Amino acid sequence: MNYDLVGSRVELEHLQSQRLVRTVARVYQKVPFYRKAMDAAGVSPEDIRSIHDLPKLPFTRKSDLRDSYPFGLFAVDMKKVVRIHASSGTTGRPTVVGYSRQDIETWSELMTRALKYAGVGEDDVIQIAYGYGLFTGGLGMHYGAEKLGASVIPISGGNTQRQIQLMQDFETTVLACTPSYALYIAETMEKLGVDPKDLKLRVGIFGAEPWTEEMRQEIQERLAIKAFDIYGLSEIMGPGVACECTNQDGLHLYEDHFIPEIIDPATGEQLPLGEVGELVITTVTKEALPLLRYRTGDITVLNAEKCSCGLPFLRMSKVMGRTDDMLIIRGVNVFPSQIEAVLLGLEDVEPHYQLVVDRKGALDDAELWVEVPAHISLDEVRRLEQLSKKIDHAIQSTLGIRLQVKLVEPKTIPRGAGKAQRVVDRRSLYKLQREDG
Amino acid sequence: MSVQQVSVFLENKAGRLAEVSRILGKAGINIRALSVADTSDYGILRLIVDDPGRAVEVLLEKGFSASETEVLAVEVPDEPGGLAQVLEVLEADGVNVEYMYAFVEKASDDALVIFRVSEPSRARAILSQQGINVIPAEKLYRL
Numbered sequence: 037m038n039y040d041l042v043g044s045r046v047e048l049e050h051l052q053s054q055r056l057v058r059t060v061a062r063v064y065q066k067v068p069f070y071r072k073a074m075d076a077a078g079v080s081p082e083d084i085r086s087i088h089d090l091p092k093l094p095f096t097r098k099s100d101l102r103d104s105y106p107f108g109l110f111a112v113d114m115k116k117v118v119r120i121h122a123s124s125g126t127t128g129r130p131t132v133v134g135y136s137r138q139d140i141e142t143w144s145e146l147m148t149r150a151l152k153y154a155g156v157g158e159d160d161v162i163q164i165a166y167g168y169g170l171f172t173g174g175l176g177m178h179y180g181a182e183k184l185g186a187s188v189i190p191i192s193g194g195n196t197q198r199q200i201q202l203m204q205d206f207e208t209t210v211l212a213c214t215p216s217y218a219l220y221i222a223e224t225m226e227k228l229g230v231d232p233k234d235l236k237l238r239v240g241i242f243g244a245e246p247w248t249e250e251m252r253q254e255i256q257e258r259l260a261i262k263a264f265d266i267y268g269l270s271e272i273m274g275p276g277v278a279c280e281c282t283n284q285d286g287l288h289l290y291e292d293h294f295i296p297e298i299i300d301p302a303t304g305e306q307l308p309l310g311e312v313g314e315l316v317i318t319t320v321t322k323e324a325l326p327l328l329r330y331r332t333g334d335i336t337v338l339n340a341e342k343c344s345c346g347l348p349f350l351r352m353s354k355v356m357g358r359t360d361d362m363l364i365i366r367g368v369n370v371f372p373s374q375i376e377a378v379l380l381g382l383e384d385v386e387p388h389y390q391l392v393v394d395r396k397g398a399l400d401d402a403e404l405w406v407e408v409p410a411h412i413s414l415d416e417v418r419r420l421e422q423l424s425k426k427i428d429h430a431i432q433s434t435l436g437i438r439l440q441v442k443l444v445e446p447k448t449i450p451r452g453a454g455k456a457q458r459v460v461d462r463r464s465l466y467k468l469q470r471e472d473g
Numbered sequence: 474m475s476v477q478q479v480s481v482f483l484e485n486k487a488g489r490l491a492e493v494s495r496i497l498g499k500a501g502i503n504i505r506a507l508s509v510a511d512t513s514d515y516g517i518l519r520l521i522v523d524d525p526g527r528a529v530e531v532l533l534e535k536g537f538s539a540s541e542t543e544v545l546a547v548e549v550p551d552e553p554g555g556l557a558q559v560l561e562v563l564e565a566d567g568v569n570v571e572y573m574y575a576f577v578e579k580a581s582d583d584a585l586v587i588f589r590v591s592e593p594s595r596a597r598a599i600l601s602q603q604g605i606n607v608i609p610a611e612k613l614y615r616l
Contacts, residue, residue, distance in 0.1 A: 446536055
């Protein structure tokens with residue numbers, strides 16, 4: 037199963053094509069959903085002979101997983117399934133994913149690869165502060181770290197004071213969690229008077245939510261570590277689909293197992309390398325839940341330049357946003373990640389914000405709530421007004437749209453262990469109600 | 474020692490002012506004078522307390538944005554034209570008054586007014602040259 041990592045692109049594409057042909061034949065035979073979808077698209081398994089035939093295949097969407105709840109898309113008997121994970125299902129039915137013993141083995145192998153190329157080794161002590169349980173973050177990281185031979189602290193998420201205590205006592209060298217939780221840990225350390233320079237912590241493996249380059253700089257400074265971005269989604273596998281190497285210049289997407297494409301989210305057309313669009317992934321080694329052309333909803337761009345780390349795989353940029361996070365405010369496409377980047381670029385402003393979108397009459401009304409930093413001296417209304425004007429201008433010049441800036445008290449915008457709540461879109465609430473009714 | 478005012482950022486929502494007073498009260502800090510500058514969304518609460526350093530500390534602990542600002546406590550003749558007299562002195566020397574508010578207690582027969590000016594040390598010198606009394610922090614906090 038293991039691909040020789042020094043192989044050339046030609047060899048890699050050959051391997052991908054082989055695996056793709058096998059996968060397509062198998063899902064056509066084993067998964068009624070795919071047989072139906074392929075028949076409807078007028079494509080038979082024989083039409084797929086190499087990765088260049090990918091565009092002939094139909095897409096798989098998250099809703100297809102939901103509609104086949106719980107196990108409808110599985111391609112093996114349940115007796116072959118050794119693990120089940122599921123999404124929280126806050127926006128509807130949960131999406132359920134399954135793994136065969138071989139799938140777990142592949143996952144561990146890829147996580148090991150991710151950690152190794154981020155400079156983590158068997159001498160490291162890894163504190164896994166991703167949630168354990170139905171969420172893939174905790175256990176995915178855990179199996180990889182153990183296989184690598186590192187010492188694993190399976191602390192799971194939450195209880196931040198204890199996290200910091202164990203970092204001190206167990207001399208943790210690697211922290212794995214969401215980037216917003218890493219910032220929260222840094223904040224808590226400051227509050228407790230713990231200097232991260234006194235810790236052994238040197239590396240952070242952060243993922244499960246989009247984060248910006250500026251946020252990386254901030255985490256690296258405040259925790260005195262090198263912070264690496266890891267990418268994954270449970271539908272495809274979990275963490276370890278792609279990860280940065282020590283060059284910190286794009287996430288190597290492990291193409292020996294996952295074939296990436298970039299498409300225009302509106303038309304579904306495949307885009308040439310180097311263009312920004314939605315990431316679509318076809319799994320070519322998964323046994324229990326193989327997916328053809330899965331629409332990840334993540335906006336990114338692929339880079340084919342050779343990397344000095346030696347891995348032959350394409351690099352995806354940090355995820356720039358979600359197709360479903362993408363807000364259309366007064367006709368302009370807005371990604372919350374852009375807002376974060378703007379705030380991080382400003383002095384005297386912290387990247388804690390919430391975008392509240394509502395509709396007043398026929399018009400969109402967007403308020404950007406930004407926390408006033410606790411320590412800055414703002415004695416005069418004039419200065420506060422200057423501050424909000426500064427934010428206003430910066431947002432307007434980057435996004436091309438005016439958001440009404442509202443300053444709020446420190447620590448009043450929710451944050452914590454989970455995915456950050458950055459957007460409150462009251463418009464979609466109305467829409468949902470209409471659909472339900 | 475110069476007089477330090479405590480400035481607190483407050484959102485315009487119910488109970489925030491009460492919360493600040495409660496926090497300070499619990500910490501045994503006495504509020505001696507206050508003023509609020511507000512807009513439709515937020516306000517700045519300005520306080521003279523008996524222990525400004527500690528007040529900022531407890532407010533930061535409770536998640537407020539708070540800082541210290543240097544102000545002058547000036548004795549103003551308690552008679553018609555008294556305030557104008559003091560302002561003229563400052564104006565003549567180009568010292569800008571950003572805001573001011575009255576202190577409740579008195580140190581003498583004169584009224585006591587808190588001034589926030591552009592250049593506190595120069596303003597102090599100008600006022601004392603004109604025989605206008607600027608009350609030092611040690612004395613003000615104990616009034």
